Amino acid sequence: xxxxxxxxxxxxxxxxxxxxxxxxxxxxxxxxxxxxxxxxxxxxxxxxxxxxxxxxxxxxxxxxxxxxxxxxxxxxxxxxxxxxxxxxxxxxxxxxxxxxxxxxxxxxxxxxxxxxxxxxxxxxxxxxxxxxxxxxxxxxxxxxxxxxxxxxxxxxxxxxxxxxxxxxxxxxxxxxxxxxxxxxxxxxxxxxxxxxxxxxxxxxxxxxxxxxxxxxxxxxxxxxxxxxxxxxxxxxxxxxxxxxxxxxxxxxxxxxxxxxxxxxxxxxxxxxxxxxxxxxxxxxxxxxxxxxxxxxxxxxxxxxxxxxxxxxxxxxxxxxxxxxxxxxxxxxxxxxxxxxxxxxxxxxxxxxxxxxxxxxxxxxxxxxxxxxxxxxxxxxxxxxxxxxx
Amino acid sequence: xxxxxxxxxxxxxxxxxxxxxxxxxxxxxxxxxxxxxxxxxxxxxxxxxxxxxxxxxxxxxxxxxxxxxxxxxxxxxxxxxxxxxxxxxxxxxxxxxxxxxxxxxxxxxxxxxxxxxxxxxxxxxxxxxxxxxxxxxxxxxxxxxxxxxxxxxxxxxxxxxxxxxxxxxxxxxxxxxxxxxxxxxxxxxxxxxxxxxxxxxxxxxxxxxxxxxxxxxxxxxxxxxxxxxxxxxxxxxxxxxxxxxxxxxxxxxxxxxxxxxxxxxxxxxxxxxxxxxxxxxxxxxxxxxxxxxxxxxxxxxxxxxxxxxxxxxxxxxxxxxxxxxxxxxxxxxxxxxxxxxxxxxxxxxxxxxxxxxxxxxxxxxxxxxxxxxxxxxxxxxxxxxxxxxxxxxxxxxxxxxxxxxxxxxxxxxxxx
Ligand code: SF4
Ligand code: SF4
Ligand code: SF4
Numbered sequence: 001x002x003x004x005x006x007x008x009x010x011x012x013x014x015x016x017x018x019x020x021x022x023x024x025x026x027x028x029x030x031x032x033x034x035x036x037x038x039x040x041x042x043x044x045x046x047x048x049x050x051x052x053x054x055x056x057x058x059x060x061x062x063x064x065x066x067x068x069x070x071x072x073x074x075x076x077x078x079x080x081x082x083x084x085x086x087x088x089x090x091x092x093x094x095x096x097x098x099x100x101x102x103x104x105x106x107x108x109x110x111x112x113x114x115x116x117x118x119x120x121x122x123x124x125x126x127x128x129x130x131x132x133x134x135x136x137x138x139x140x141x142x143x144x145x146x147x148x149x150x151x152x153x154x155x156x157x158x159x160x161x162x163x164x165x166x167x168x169x170x171x172x173x174x175x176x177x178x179x180x181x182x183x184x185x186x187x188x189x190x191x192x193x194x195x196x197x198x199x200x201x202x203x204x205x206x207x208x209x210x211x212x213x214x215x216x217x218x219x220x221x222x223x224x225x226x227x228x229x230x231x232x233x234x235x236x237x238x239x240x241x242x243x244x245x246x247x248x249x250x251x252x253x254x255x256x257x258x259x260x261x262x263x264x265x266x267x268x269x270x271x272x273x274x275x276x277x278x279x280x281x282x283x284x285x286x287x288x289x290x291x292x293x294x295x296x297x298x299x300x301x302x303x304x305x306x307x308x309x310x311x312x313x314x315x316x317x318x319x320x321x322x323x324x325x326x327x328x329x330x331x332x333x334x335x336x337x338x339x340x341x342x343x344x345x346x347x348x349x350x351x352x353x354x355x356x357x358x359x360x361x362x363x364x365x366x367x368x369x370x371x372x373x374x375x376x377x378x379x380x381x382x383x384x385x386x387x388x389x
Numbered sequence: 390x391x392x393x394x395x396x397x398x399x400x401x402x403x404x405x406x407x408x409x410x411x412x413x414x415x416x417x418x419x420x421x422x423x424x425x426x427x428x429x430x431x432x433x434x435x436x437x438x439x440x441x442x443x444x445x446x447x448x449x450x451x452x453x454x455x456x457x458x459x460x461x462x463x464x465x466x467x468x469x470x471x472x473x474x475x476x477x478x479x480x481x482x483x484x485x486x487x488x489x490x491x492x493x494x495x496x497x498x499x500x501x502x503x504x505x506x507x508x509x510x511x512x513x514x515x516x517x518x519x520x521x522x523x524x525x526x527x528x529x530x531x532x533x534x535x536x537x538x539x540x541x542x543x544x545x546x547x548x549x550x551x552x553x554x555x556x557x558x559x560x561x562x563x564x565x566x567x568x569x570x571x572x573x574x575x576x577x578x579x580x581x582x583x584x585x586x587x588x589x590x591x592x593x594x595x596x597x598x599x600x601x602x603x604x605x606x607x608x609x610x611x612x613x614x615x616x617x618x619x620x621x622x623x624x625x626x627x628x629x630x631x632x633x634x635x636x637x638x639x640x641x642x643x644x645x646x647x648x649x650x651x652x653x654x655x656x657x658x659x660x661x662x663x664x665x666x667x668x669x670x671x672x673x674x675x676x677x678x679x680x681x682x683x684x685x686x687x688x689x690x691x692x693x694x695x696x697x698x699x700x701x702x703x704x705x706x707x708x709x710x711x712x713x714x715x716x717x718x719x720x721x722x723x724x725x726x727x728x729x730x731x732x733x734x735x736x737x738x739x740x741x742x743x744x745x746x747x748x749x750x751x752x753x754x755x756x757x758x759x760x761x762x763x764x765x766x767x768x769x770x771x772x773x774x775x776x777x778x779x780x781x782x783x784x785x786x787x788x789x790x791x792x793x794x795x796x797x798x799x800x801x802x803x804x805x
Contacts, residue, residue: 102748105716136546329518332474
């Protein structure tokens with residue numbers, strides 16, 4: 001499949017792709033979080049790119065950040081300070097966890113990537129005042145972009161961006177659903193490459209490629225149930241394609257996730273009627289919540305347990321970057337909710353690199369072998385579930 | 390060991406009164422179920438005045454965390470939280486409190502159970518997660534007072550949002566307490582709160598005298614009242630007395646550290662289980678930690694309060710507190726303190742428990758070195774989890790730092 005290869009290529013070197021966009025004369029705006037208002041950046045004619053904080057731990061981050069900071073934040077800063085982000089003409093920091101909050105300050109004071117904006121989202125995503133505030137914040141962001149780049153973001157361009165992003169998100173949701181029903185249709189690593197590339201590619205090109213890929217995948221559906229126990233990944237932004245391979249070699253397969261490089265990022269559609277900025281805000285308000293935001297004390301537990309049941313998940317792997325406060329605080333209770341639903345789980349805490357392969361393989365294998373056989377079987381006959389909406 | 394006269398003199402007589410007040414306060418809180426009063430757990434930087442106006446007893450898990458740390462119970466309790474699945478890298482206040490709540494352990498036999506939870510995220514994101522955990526455990530209403538972070542300024546839309554939440558907060562309290570909010574009473578509480586904050590600032594300012602009548606370690610101790618009873622006349626009365634005592638000490642030349650030669654500024658929360666040790670270690674070098682950024686945070690946003698319109702101005706005052714501003718803004722506060730207290734060096738506590746306070750310290754340190762040209766040092770701990778603290782490493786760092794300070798000689802002070 002040529003389309004698939006294209007995704008794999010982009011995902012393998014997102015920086016190279018972004019540089020090509022830049023060379024074609026378009027400004028590239030980067031961000032580290034799935035709460036970034038990509039649609040507004042796109043509607044402004046700029047190119048939105050998700051960054052992954054893969055600057056490695058060269059030591060340069062030590063000048064600004066202690067060792068007890070997560071590798072995403074450290075890697076992000078290193079990426080910038082070592083010149084790896086020279087293609088950027090701007091960065092956007094949606095407000096989320098305490099570490100990103102301070103990274104934004106350090107970034108503003110020490111790096112120079114042109115346009116800079118803090119999008120100080122509400123922390124509480126419930127109640128009328130927060131809803132209104134979120135709209136106001138996005139309006140401000142739009143004005144900031146307009147005045148810095150000297151352009152106007154028209155209502156029509158916002159609407160058109162919204163339509164593009166809705167198609168992209170619904171394609172990704174459907175690919176996920178297909179993979180859940182027919183796990184052999186794509187490897188976990190392939191699916192992850194698709195998601196990762198989708199955060200980087202030119203969105204019009206992406207929209208067309210995803211639709212074409214989906215067409216091909218629909219054709220291939222029969223007889224591809226795949227082998228292995230049905231697993232779900234839960235965590236922060238996961239940047240480890242090799243984890244999928246390790247899981248598959250251990251007798252498992254990832255059929256669903258709750259990741260910011262997964263369903264948390266693409267779930268939910270934007271209303272195409274009404275005020276476009278308000279509609280963009282509404283989706284951010286209603287989407288699956290990040291643990292650094294508050295919806296209700298039990299929202300994530302209920303959501304994750306429900307998703308696990310819906311997708312016939314036999315076991316959950318929590319994949320956390322070390323030193324991540326919001327996710328670590330949620331872990332004991334999420335584990336409890338899953339336990340109540342009869343779903344076992346394990347925790348893998350990682351830094352920017354995975355631990356030695358032998359060690360991690362043994363742990364995953366042991367976990368998978370302990371899963372009670374047959375629990376996921378009920379799923380094989382599951383009917384066509386509707387797309388996430 | 391017999392105390393010398395000088396040592397006796399150095400002890401604060403107000404310390405005793407302070408302990409009494411805190412004991413009374415905890416007794417009242419712990420017997421609330423008998424007196425029919427409601428108890429709210431609230432974050433240390435949270436808007437407490439409306440609670441006082443509603444006769445609700447505010448209880449501060451963070452103050453309790455400090456007690457846990459000071460009584461060396463933090464390591465055990467944190468280990469218990471870890472057994473429940475909480476990572477050792479999380480804030481040790483939160484870990485210790487979570488463990489206490491589940492087993493009624495800890496000092497004073499645990500905190501009284503809350504009737505409601507009030508969480509203001511102007512200090513960190515940790516409190517939001519922590520209060521969600523307690524909301525699940527106690528199954529009581531949770532109000533989140535969301536104060537958007539002010540990287541460079543307090544945006545208009547943020548101001549509107551916070552102001553609207555004050556009304557929502559009052560509505561929340563009326564619902565839980567099943568009675569109307571008394572605005573006149575709240576005005577009075579607001580005035581007392583501001584008065585308390587002014588007095589607290591005056592107390593801290595006494596450290597500008599040479600030699601300083603107090604150390605930051607004293608401030609850590611006396612802080613508990615402005616945190617827990619802000620908005621009551623108890624605070625006003627107590628700090629009035631304490632201020633008197635400071636003045637006496639100044640006029641009698643009683644110094645907190647014998648032969649004060651060097652004056653230092655502390656950044657971040659205290660290392661609760663090594664207060665005395667750190668104080669003695671610095672004192673042995675003739676160094677007095679005269680001030681700190683932490684205790685100052687409880688009077689740092691007074692400038693935004695309008696005495697005649699407390700409820701409205703509260704929005705800004707609670708949003709623009711020390712931890713809710715950008716690193717460069719924090720640095721400016723530190724510059725001002727360096728000048729005001731005429732310090733010779735800056736001691737930064739890199740606190741593994743508190744990421745929002747600690748990330749950015751390296752940048753602040755460089756700014757201080759550039760702009761103020763004074764030496765800085767960093768020591769690391771998990772503020773109430775004593776298990777990870779390395780005394781020998783810390784000692785080596787302090788010795789090396791004091792050597793640099795000594796070589797430069799004390800700053801020519803324009804003593805007050
Ligand atoms: S986990 Fe939260 S902070 Fe991290 S990318 Fe997702 S939304 Fe952003
Ligand atoms: S949410 Fe966690 S992993 Fe993501 S930036 Fe914050 S601390 Fe790091
Ligand atoms: S110590 Fe820091 S992280 Fe912990 S509750 Fe206080 S402000 Fe939050």
